[in-house]
Amino acid sequence: MSNNPVRLIYPKRHGDARGWFTEVYSVPVFEALGITCTFVQDNHSLSAPAYTLRGLHFQRPPHGQDKLVRCVRGRIFDVAVDIREGSPTYGKWVGAELSADNGHQLFVPVGFAHGFVTLEDDCEVSYKCSDIYTPECDGGIRWNDAQIKIDWAMPAGTIPELSGKDAVQPLLADFDSPFAYDGRPLEPLA
Template sequence: MIFTETPVPGAFLIDLEKRGDDRGFFARAFCEKEFAKAGLVDRFVQINNSLSAQKGTLRGMHYQLAPAAETKVVRCIRGSLFDVVLDLREGSPTFGKSYGAELSAENRRMMYVPKGFGHGFITLADDTEAFYFVDEFYSPAHERGVRWNDPEFAIEWPIAPVVLSEKDANQRDFDPAWHLTA
């Protein structure tokens, strides 16, 4: 695997290191030793799967607070999506900065989303499916979200959303007292 740190330190793009021949290729999508060597979380307790039927479906920006804060590894297994991470770590020099990249079934790229980051994506094709490896169990009491278009963060999405859940559409404006405390 090839780990490339994004402009928001702590978040990584992960590309497969393919070994191929005339049959196709082989690559590891996860290796505990390689993740540990890169200083990344190497234990996951859940694998989540989402399917978005329509291009322009926006999901996010979601995260969980400590002690249930999550690290995620996100991979698009069908279609294409624009994946976004948002640094919400208190005291971070890049607090409020975001980074996005296209993940697709074709490029097989993954996004490593560390604890303390918000995460979301918008689909760039119909019938887009994503897999998320998560290192903590879902905890509704610790769940938080940042509005996808909160002016505090000015996330640059490549297209306008067409489909948005009621929950995501009605997220609060950023307020540190609520967003960063349990």
């Protein structure tokens, strides 16, 4: 299990008349931030309609995944939920807007469920994972669980576009967590 914190990352952009350049991942930079995992898989998704919601997802051990998430087209609201058994912040969440314009990234460690909602049409999200996708370890929590109370940054009354799987994920109360608390509570994003 990872002992990395949930972190909002602000890569520097170097711009001129041509546009900008940014370094989105560097081992020494991330190690200085306390993020020490090794990424082995990159994923990329397109969500055509605004208010497409993907999540809340995770992978169980032995194939738990740290994720480094960024929005490369459009805007999303990205969320991490603490699902580590015994954590004082179990069931609590943090979220941030990630966009192609702001270039921010969210690091979501093993032991946290991850999800996002698109805030406009045609959003593309790219994320790195520290383990390969393993279907038998795939898991999730219901996106609208009243115990977690995520404010998804959608207009009141909006019904998000969901996959069939995400519409019927279990509630947190029915979830038996395989993730142990590592001594680091979830902290607000800086």
